[in-house]
Amino acid sequence: MSHKILVTRSSMPDIDEYIEEIKDIWDTHWLTNMGTKHKRLQAELKNYLDVENIDLLTNGHMALELSIQALKLQGEVITTPFTFASTTHAIVRNNLEPVFCDINPIDFTIDVTKIESLITDKTCAIVPVHVYGNVCNVEEIARIAKKYGLKIIYDAAHTFGVRYKKKGIGSYGDVSCFSFHATKVFNTIEGGAVCFKDNDFGLNIYRLKNFGIRDQETVDSIGTNAKMNEFCAAMGLCNLHSINIEIAKRKAVTERYRRQLSGFDGIQLNPAQKDVQQNYAYFPIVINEEVFGSTRNDVFRKLAENGIGARKYFYPLTNSFDCFHGKYTPYLTPIALQISERVLTLPLYADLAFGDVDKICEVILSCKK
């Protein structure tokens, strides 16, 4: 292949549209601290995501970390290790103890049949991940949380624009945290958001993202700085104009992959879930080497030799990260462990050429023995 293909490529608006959007910043000199673009984007996203309340932040990680802080949690938090570093780090950085639950092997979200056996008198919350844009079993998670009095904070970093049973995904649980990173379906360069129901929680988040400042003479919590600036908000306003086209193009790429990779023994595809309006965020495949004849790592290498940068999202599991010095036991989440050793996330972005998809599939299938 003459050109390199990476796992994703940021979608960007037309440059003239962006310049037009940021022009008035040169008149106002208002660059950050909840300016007019921040306010406009917040209102437009509340509408698009179909949520009761939303606040914007510098990134998806701060959305998670500050949400956990704002809920003033203590003790143990049930979560999964099959995720990006951010999910587990947000828990540990709040001095909470992550308790790792396994995932289900079909859509890779938390295995709801295993949550209750992990609950102790120290459990305070569940942090499930809508991984790859797949929706967790929100009904069962809500039932368990209600029964044991637990908070639910969804890591919704991958689910921008996803709807479940016709409702915005951000309206499930107590809180949902979105990422608007450059690599996401919708980006504000860097950015994130917290969607929530409780107004007091919203007030806490607003203060925490701005140093805990209540007014010019009162600082009532030890907050940090996690405010989205006006240039990022402007990027979001422009990208939001074309979000439906973005998702439609991703859908077309996804369908092209599915047509070519379906029906091969040893390749498991991401499911289309019932009652879910998808966003086509990622295209993971799971390779069972015993049937396929080559391992995930063989396929990864072969793709790399052909200039194709697939990624091992999510390997290694967060419960085996070096920074935790062997504190957790990946063998206690065996399905997550097995999937992390078999999964490969293929390139996916709106303008990925069909010819490139065909080439990627050809290289993968050439590894079948």
Ligand code: T4K
């Ligand atoms: N929870 C979950 C489940 C998440 O997946 C994430 C983030 C978070 C929480 C936290 O949200 P943020 O705080 O990030 O908003 C990338 C992203 O940096 C990260 O946002 C994302 N998850 C994760 C799954 O992927 P890396 O280390 O793989 O990124 P990197 O730099 O290798 O980029 C991947 C590819 O994207 C590149 O090969 C090319 C393309 N790219 C990258 C950048 C930076 C672009 O096209 N443009 C760009 O500006 O983590």
